[in-house]
Amino acid sequence: MTHHVKTxxxxxxxxxxxxxxxxAAGTWWRMQNQLALGDDAYRRGDFPGAVAGYESALHMYIPMHPAxxxxxRQLWNIAEYNERIGDITRALIAYRSLRSSFYAAHWLITPGQDWIRRCDMKIAALAPLQQER
Incomplete structure (x- = not known):
């Protein structure tokens, strides 16, 4: 190998x-930014903003990152809260958002398999209730 090729x-x-x-730095920065937007919207009680922020943060999936x-967990909490107060439509939006975020992060594997299974069970139970209305 010549010096030129090595260079x-x-x-x-x-x-x-x-x-x-x-x-990697850009992905981390965008994930942190979206997570902060989701947290801020959650504190204000802004359902669409919180769901969008958390969903976007999950789309920037970084394996084993605590965010x-x-x-x-925040998307799950939003979904469960709306389920408890009887807002099936919003509960389904949050459960579906959580599930689809992990599917969107698919690369070599699909992360969040436990979350996906839990969401599938909730969606299967709630979807018929939404259609009754």
Whole structure:
């Protein structure tokens, strides 16, 4: 291998690593921003804003990051609250949002399998109730 080829390969590796780091940092920043928007909307009682913020945070899926569990748990809490007060439509929106967020984060695996199963059970139980109205 000539010196010229080695230089090109080394530069390519450095550029690849830098691009990966920039992509990861951008994903982390967007996830944190959306999570903060969701938390702020949740505190204000803004249902659409909270669901959108948490859903968007989950779309920026970072494996094993505690924000993923936080966003999922908050969406679940929103859904359960609306279910308890009898707002089946909003409960279904939140359960479906949580489930679809993990499907959207699919890459080599689909994360959040337990959340997906729990949402599927809730959706199956609530969907017929919504149609009765």
């Amino acid at each position: 090109i390969l080394a530069n390519g590796i450095v550029i690849g690593i830098l691009c990966s780091l920039i992509f 993923m569990e936080h966003a999922a």
